[in-house]
Amino acid sequence: MGRFIPHPDEVPVELTLLKPECISRQQLHTISLGGIACNYHRAWRHGTALQVRMPTLNADFCCPGYVAWCLRRKKGYLVGIAFTDEQTLFSARMGEQVCQIERYSRMQDSHDDLQDSQALALQWVEEHAEEFSHDNLRKAFAQPALD
DSSP, X not given: OTTEEEOOTTSOOEEEEEEEEEOOHHHHHHHOOOEEEEEESSOOOTTEEXXXXXXXXXXXXXXXXXXXXXXXXXXXXXXXXXXXXXXXXXXXHHHHHHHHHHHHHHHSSOOSSHHHHHHHHHHHHXXXXXXXXXXXXXXXXXXXXXX
């Protein structure tokens, strides 16, 4: 599962069914570039086409993807959502960085004003942006999938 960026629980995700409703397991395995992993309250069938939204972060942000895997957890499910083109993967990766910055800011005590938030965002970028770099993700996606 190293090919999937973990999504922070603090930023709610909405998953909605898309048409076409499903893609074959073989086809998904062949074309997937990787994706994100998020906790969700319900299970999704492997190959189901979904739209991923993060309304509290940005009402306009949405990415189409497919369920690569779905694992039962104590509280709900961990869903791996794969993306099939580089532009969608790039958009999702940028969205996940914003989520991580938001999470980082919430964990700090001193984010009362805009300057503090901007400083915390810059601090997060300095410490973690390399994890989201194109080269790092390409290396991770080159590794064999665990599913």
